[in-house]
Amino acid sequence: MGSPAPAAWSHQPSGIPNDGDIAYEPMRDRSDTYTSDAPGRGRSDTFSDEPPRYYDPSGTQSPPLANDHSRHVSQPTPFHENDFLLSDRSGAPTVEHKGPPPPFFRRGVLFFTATRKRVFTRLLPLILLLVGILAIAIGVPIALSQKGDSNPSDNNDNNNDDGTPIAVAANLLSTPVGSPDADDYDNTPRLIFAHYMLITPPPDHNYNPDIAAAQAAGIDAFAINYGGVNINPTTLQAELRNFYDACADHGFSAFISIDATSTTASGDQIKPEEAADLFNMFAGHPAQLKYRDAALFSSFQTTDTPWNWRDDVLTNLNTSVHLLPGTLTTDGDAAFNRSEADGAAGYFSWIHHFEDPHSEASIDASFAAIRNSTEHSPSGGTKDGKLKWMAPLAPWFYKNLGAHWATHQGPQMFLPRALDLLRRKPDYLQLVTWNDYGESTYFGPVNSNLTALCSGCYYGHLDHSGFLEMLKPIFRAYRKGDVDVTFDADDNDKENVWMYYRPHRAATGTVGTRPDAWDILQDKVYIVTFVAEDDTMITLTAKDGAGTKVKEQKMKVMKGLTVVQADWAKGNQTIMATRGEKTVVKAKTGPSIMDAPDRNGYNGNVVVV
Incomplete structure (x- = not known):
């Protein structure tokens, strides 16, 4: 409806219904005369005074209507059914069609040949209708989208x-x-370790989930903390072998970190010959981590040991060792000055939770600076003329076992410090720890044994596994030597x-x-x-x-x-x-x-x- 008539018609289109009782206003012959006094017409024509008739599809004309001059402008004109003429705008005939015109064509002709006022009055409702349809089409989906997805918006x-x-x-x-x-320092490979407390075994002594989680996180080896308070050496050695065997089954690596603060049930501290025996026992194990064929070993110690690493331990080994003893000193130069006396390949600096973040960063810088220098000749099988520095990274510190303290560093001790370590480029990065729940430093999963043992304890139920997830991009940058x-x-x-x-x-x-x-x-x-x-x-x-x-x-x-x-x-x-x-x-x-x-x-x- 409302489309202009085509240029020519050759026949009545099929399928067009007869409109029966609907009056049409066909085109008039140019010989007809019409006089209009309707306002706004702007023109005067002549038109026959013969009363108008309706077109009857049956072929006959209806009786003439009574003359009603008050409405003759809008009434239909006489229609000669055998003389339907199409004309162009100049009035020249173009195609003559014999027979009744198509109903929809008659409507189109009348619509587009009416006066401007009638065109406007007929188009306006159509335009308003189209605008309304368009507004609904746009507005409803937006409203439904906003209603159905309210949270993001x-x-x-x-x-x-x-x-x-x-x-x-x-x-x-x-x-x-x-x-x-x-730091302008190039060191490869850069390895990542996690400190594992052997005295806190997993449920059913099944190390497989921990090993799988460490591998998935991009960790290269577990540094197994051998020791603790009131330990039974025989039982702990059996646990250590179980752990090493599980690592070998997964193609994973491990090395021993002797806890020099350990005491037995009788109060005895670990002896140097015990350390040497452990190193000899596991140096050849398939899971043992090695650096250039030298077995890597380390330690945790809060003060200097009562014995000398080189004279009392290393001389009793039957294999070459890459030794990095632990230290709590805040002076990297002082630590590395001992390397020759200790027979050490480098040192493992521990977290100083009592220092503020900037002081901790200064300590790290001192270890990096002395490591970067060539003043010290390395020992312990480095073979590349460089001392090694193993840096720690902890997510949090809080302890309430005997001593009761919290970290002085807050959130800066974790990711801000991790980014600083990327700039210092330690040779090895050790997460401290995987499972030391007593000091709240754990990256690994919560141990259900502890939860069952002490459901109300501060370490028994608070998940830290998200800390490990945060480290994935940092591990990638560290391995590449990137600082961003x-x-x-x-x-x-x-x-x-x-x-x-x-x-x-x-x-x-x-x-x-x-x-x-x-x-x-x-x-x-x-x-x-x-x-x-x-x-x-x-x-x-x-x-x-x-x-x-x-x-x-x-x-x-x-x-x-x-x-x-x-x-x-x-x-x-x-x-x-x-x-x-x-x-x-x-x-x-x-x-x-x-x-x-x-x-x-x-x-x-x-x-x-």
Whole structure:
């Protein structure tokens, strides 16, 4: 309806219904006369005074209508059914069609040959109808989309609930804890280890899940801490062999880290001949990690041992050894000055939880500087003229076993320090630890044995496995010798967001029940993001037990790896990441933050979600 007539018709189209009682207004013969006094016509024609007739499809004409001059302008004109003429705009005939005209053609001709006013009045409703249809077609899908995907859109507004603009959060990684300049040092291969406490065996003494998890995370070997308090050497040696055998079954590596602070049930400390026997026992094991055919061994010690490594241990070995004793010294130069006397290939520096982040970075720099120099000739089978430095990396520190202390470094001790270590380029990187739950330094899964043994203990139930997930891009950069951590979709990087926090306020309880350095702890939620694009929206929501929102915080983060902090709010914590209408990381919820601990006393440990 409403289409212009074609240039010519040769026949009546089939399938067109007869309109019977509908009056049409056919084109008139140019000999007819018509006089119009209707307002707005703007023209005067002549038209026969013969009363109009209706066209009857049966072939006969209806009786003439009574003359009604008040409506003769809009009434149909006489129609001669055998003389239907098509004309162009000049009036010249083009095609003569004998027989009744097609109904839809008659309507089109009348519609487009009417006056401008009639055209406007007829087109206006059609235009309004089309506009309405178009508005519905566009508006309904948008409304349905907004209704069906409310979470992403709600979390990507430009303003917070209080109307303040959502800002890009400050990245803790933007301010280096140490020197921003990278050391000019080339060392390969760069290996990654995890410190494993043998005195805390997994459920059913099944090491397979831990080994598989370490392999999947990109760890090269376990540094097995042999020792502890009130140990039974015979039982512990059997456990050590079980562990070595499991590593060999998985094609994984291990090496012994003698705990020089160990004591037996009778209070005796480990003796140098015991250390030598252990080294000889496992140096040839298929799982033993070797550096250029020299078996790697290490130690944990808080002070100097009462015996000398070279004279009392190494001389009693029947194999070459790549020895890196542990040290808690804060002076790298002083440590490396002992290398020749100890017969050491280098040193393993431990975390100094009592130092602030910048002091810790200075300690790392001192070890890197002396390692970089050529003042010391290496011992212990390095064969390449370079001393080695094994640097530690811990996610958190809190202990309430006898001593009660918390870390002085807060979130800076983990990822900010990890980036600083990329610039210092240690030869080996050791995660401390995989499973030392008593000091809250564990990267590995929660041990269900401990949870069953002490369900209310601070180390028995708080998951840390997210810390290990955060390290994947850092491990990649470390192996390549890069100092920047980037998102690499070609390396199958997946966008993710984590958060970690303590379960109750630092000022819980009285001063006497709080740990050392409790006043340094911050009541914050630390958020770690690893995303592919800038301006990714992070939404952190706290809800009470009834599900009522207590506080919601929104912030934008830039692409790559970031660490930001958010204010605390009591209740269950839920975090998600969105970008535009897309949900980048689905919402995940962690345990509640409370005013007071719901377990056995003060808890300075963190949970990772």
